Amino acid sequence: MNQKRTFGTLLTLLGIAGIIWGAIAFLMGGDGGMVGKYTSAVPFVVGLIFFFSGINLLKTTKDQA
Structure with missing residues (x-):
């Protein structure tokens, strides 16, 4: 590799974590979360x-043997 x-x-893994964190923060609506509802974007x-x-x-990365 x-x-x-x-x-x-x-x-990719950091992106998945950021998407999940933003979605959870949006659903919490700023109640007790680290970010508010609109800053969760x-x-x-x-x-x-x-x-x-x-x-x-x-x-796009080609495998090289």
Whole structure:
């Protein structure tokens, strides 16, 4: 496994975590959460960016034997 695939996997996992965190914060509505209802869009959008860039990196990286 080369470095690009490892970095793509890391970005994808961080993106999934950001999407889940943003969705949970939005559903909580700012009651006891770390972020408010409308500021929960920030981790969600960053998670989407990380997720799609990680998936793109995994798809475009060629395997070298």
